[in-house]
Amino acid sequence: ILGGRTSRPGRWPWQCSLQSEPSGHICGCVLIAKKWVLTVAHCLEGRENAAIWKVVFGINNLDHPSAFVQTRLVKTIILHPRYSRAVVDYDISIVELNEDIDETSYVRPVCLPSPEQSLQPDTYCYITGWGHMGNKMPFKLQEGEVRIISLEQCQSYFDVKTITARMICAGYESGTVDSCMGDSGGPLVCERPGGQWTLFGLTSWGSVCFSKVLGPGVYSNVSYFVEWIERQIYIHTFLLN
Amino acid sequence: CLYNSCLDSCGGSSLCDPSNSLNNCSQCEPITLELCMNLPYNHTNYPNYLGHRTQKEASISWESSLFPALVQTNCYKYLMFFACTILVPKCDVNTSQRIPPCRALCEHAKEHCESVLGIVGLQWPEDTYCNQFPEENSDNQTCLMPDEDVEECSPSHFKCGSGRCVLASRRCDGQPDCDDDSDEENCGCKERDLWECPSNKQCLKYTFICDGFPDCPDNMDEKNCSFCQDDELECANHECVSRDRWCDGVADCLDSSDEWDCVTLSKNANSSSFLTAHRSATAHHVCGDGWQETLSRLACKQMGLGEPSVTELIPEQEQDQQWLTLHSSWETLNATTLHELLVKGQSCHSRSKISLLCTKQDCGRRPAARMNKR
Numbered sequence: 212i213l214g215g216r217t218s219r220p221g222r223w224p225w226q227c228s229l230q231s232e233p234s235g236h237i238c239g240c241v242l243i244a245k246k247w248v249l250t251v252a253h254c255l256e257g258r259e260n261a262a263i264w265k266v267v268f269g270i271n272n273l274d275h276p277s278a279f280v281q282t283r284l285v286k287t288i289i290l291h292p293r294y295s296r297a298v299v300d301y302d303i304s305i306v307e308l309n310e311d312i313d314e315t316s317y318v319r320p321v322c323l324p325s326p327e328q329s330l331q332p333d334t335y336c337y338i339t340g341w342g343h344m345g346n347k348m349p350f351k352l353q354e355g356e357v358r359i360i361s362l363e364q365c366q367s368y369f370d371v372k373t374i375t376a377r378m379i380c381a382g383y384e385s386g387t388v389d390s391c392m393g394d395s396g397g398p399l400v401c402e403r404p405g406g407q408w409t410l411f412g413l414t415s416w417g418s419v420c421f422s423k424v425l426g427p428g429v430y431s432n433v434s435y436f437v438e439w440i441e442r443q444i445y446i447h448t449f450l451l452n
Numbered sequence: 453c454l455y456n457s458c459l460d461s462c463g464g465s466s467l468c469d470p471s472n473s474l475n476n477c478s479q480c481e482p483i484t485l486e487l488c489m490n491l492p493y494n495h496t497n498y499p500n501y502l503g504h505r506t507q508k509e510a511s512i513s514w515e516s517s518l519f520p521a522l523v524q525t526n527c528y529k530y531l532m533f534f535a536c537t538i539l540v541p542k543c544d545v546n547t548s549q550r551i552p553p554c555r556a557l558c559e560h561a562k563e564h565c566e567s568v569l570g571i572v573g574l575q576w577p578e579d580t581y582c583n584q585f586p587e588e589n590s591d592n593q594t595c596l597m598p599d600e601d602v603e604e605c606s607p608s609h610f611k612c613g614s615g616r617c618v619l620a621s622r623r624c625d626g627q628p629d630c631d632d633d634s635d636e637e638n639c640g641c642k643e644r645d646l647w648e649c650p651s652n653k654q655c656l657k658y659t660f661i662c663d664g665f666p667d668c669p670d671n672m673d674e675k676n677c678s679f680c681q682d683d684e685l686e687c688a689n690h691e692c693v694s695r696d697r698w699c700d701g702v703a704d705c706l707d708s709s710d711e712w713d714c715v716t717l718s719k720n721a722n723s724s725s726f727l728t729a730h731r732s733a734t735a736h737h738v739c740g741d742g743w744q745e746t747l748s749r750l751a752c753k754q755m756g757l758g759e760p761s762v763t764e765l766i767p768e769q770e771q772d773q774q775w776l777t778l779h780s781s782w783e784t785l786n787a788t789t790l791h792e793l794l795v796k797g798q799s800c801h802s803r804s805k806i807s808l809l810c811t812k813q814d815c816g817r818r819p820a821a822r823m824n825k826r
Contacts, residue, residue: 221818221819222818223818224818224819225816243815244813293663293665297486316819317819319814319815319817320813320815320816321815321816322813322815322816323815366621369621370517370520370521370524370619370621370622372621373621400816403816406817406818407815407816407817408816408817408818409816416512418517441756442712444756445712445754445756446708446712448788449754449788449789450703450708450711450788450789451788
């Protein structure tokens with residue numbers, strides 16, 4: 212996360228770290244139910260073998276596992292069938308854990324939006340992750356507040372790529388908060404009246420985050436995928452026979 | 453290199469003999485970088501001249517955005533060709549030798565386009581200094597020069613009638629970008645070999661039609677995809693499955709859609725909700741005979757909701773109500789869904805249906821900030 216700040220432990224209990232040996236942290240991910248995590252397809256593409264992955268929850272400093280850490284192996288990886296590497300569209304993936312997490316105040320799921328719920332431009336939300344800070348890779352979880360911008364305005368920053376209804380854009384002034392490499396798959400969340408946090412985006416792609424070029428971060432639009440997500444969880448939970 | 457892990461160690465390490473470390477260190481690989489898929493050669497090897505170690509790295513690099521945008525300024529006719537010779541250098545499949553661009557090609561590209569970059573405060577990519585490339589025909593080192601049938605535009609560009617290249621995303625966007633406006637001509641879906649949604653004229657790839665994912669606002673792209681018999685219903689993937697196999701607990705559609713949404717809650721006037729189970733595509737009330745709380749829990753979970761908060765048995769007024777009742781030995785079945793436990797055609801002795809309220813999943817809450825008095 213560029214331009215953010217170090218998060219207080221437990222502040223984002225749904226944030227998880229998708230890890231694979233020998234490199235450790237590869238991507239961010241988000242807990243949405245006791246046995247289910249969301250991330251983006253481009254983190255898993257070409258490495259869809261569940262056995263090489265593990266998911267770590269309840270962690271703030273990647274280098275110092277706390278007492279609240281829970282680690283789970285991966286049982287199933289479901290990439291969206293329309294994921295396109297060339298245009299980074301339909302960039303979403305569901306991961307089934309090998310067993311439930313224990314819900315604690317440091318490990319608990321985020322809410323999913325309803326399909327009709329969409330984010331209006333100029334809404335402020337938060338992004339979090341252990342991605343590049345511009346000058347180094349952090350050990351401690353970073354957070355930052357970003358402003359949602361319209362898809363039309365977002366398209367004006369990208370010539371080669373097309374911004375689609377499966378995407379959300381946020382933040383764009385250079386020097387303000389932005390996501391970066393290593394944040395992929397992590398959450399863009401917004402607080403609802405009443406204090407509940409809802410997951411609207413997953414960090415997906417954007418301009419080269421620490422170059423001079425301006426450009427917003429682009430996030431997978433979770434509202435667009437909610438029905439697919441719920442369908443997949445239903446099929447893999449109830450239609451086992 | 454002597455060791456099979458050559459590729460990694462060659463990236464700048466001294467394990468290999470520096471004089472030929474770049475030439476015979478890695479094998480040729482097919483070009484997959486979409487930007488450079490229309491070159492007169494189709495194999496490359498890495499690292500490339502910009503230091504990228506893989507094509508994936510090249511595809512998300514700054515240069516892979518910079519050059520296509522710069523091509524639109526028409527600063528040099530063969531700029532895209534030169535960009536590709538350094539992004540995906542030609543690899544001779546017979547010798548695995550790398551064939552660099554000629555120095556003249558590099559110098560022409562830089563001479564014509566560096567100043568254009570300067571106008572917008574950007575720099576020519578640092579490590580494309582031209583004297584690393586051989587002169588044309590110098591001491592029999594082959595190098596690449598464009599011949600007349602080289603494509604000036606990349607596959608990610610649209611070629612204007614005037615010959616200029618503009619990015620494909622600018623085609624039919626309502627803003628003319630070609631000097632002859634040709635990018636805003638023939639913008640109908642059919643002209644672009646695309647399919648048109650009747651409701652909003654949106655253009656879709658043909659592969660998106662009848663693929664089970666609705667794209668048009670009125671889902672027209674997923675209609676008329678198959679013609680089932682009268683006693684059949686259409687699956688989400690447009691297969692036809694006989695009606696009496698729907699919600700019988702066994703997936704008959706390849707995508708299992710005949711077993712989706714088989715258990716729902718139907719609201720009535722006084723806002724209590726009745727548990728409804730579908731069988732053969734017909735909704736039934738669930739009979740309360742032998743009902744247990746574990747079944748309420750299964751029902752709520754199956755509908756993606758939280759724990760059951762209220763389960764009631766409500767007398768049914770209608771005489772000819774269609775019932776589904778619990779299988780006589782449902783506890784011994786290893787069913788994973790509630791509707792697998794229900795059977796049709798039995799009478800409901802209590803003549804009462806299940807009214808059920810499920811809580812919502814608890815989510816999105818953060819622990820309150822801990823205040824530690826000092």
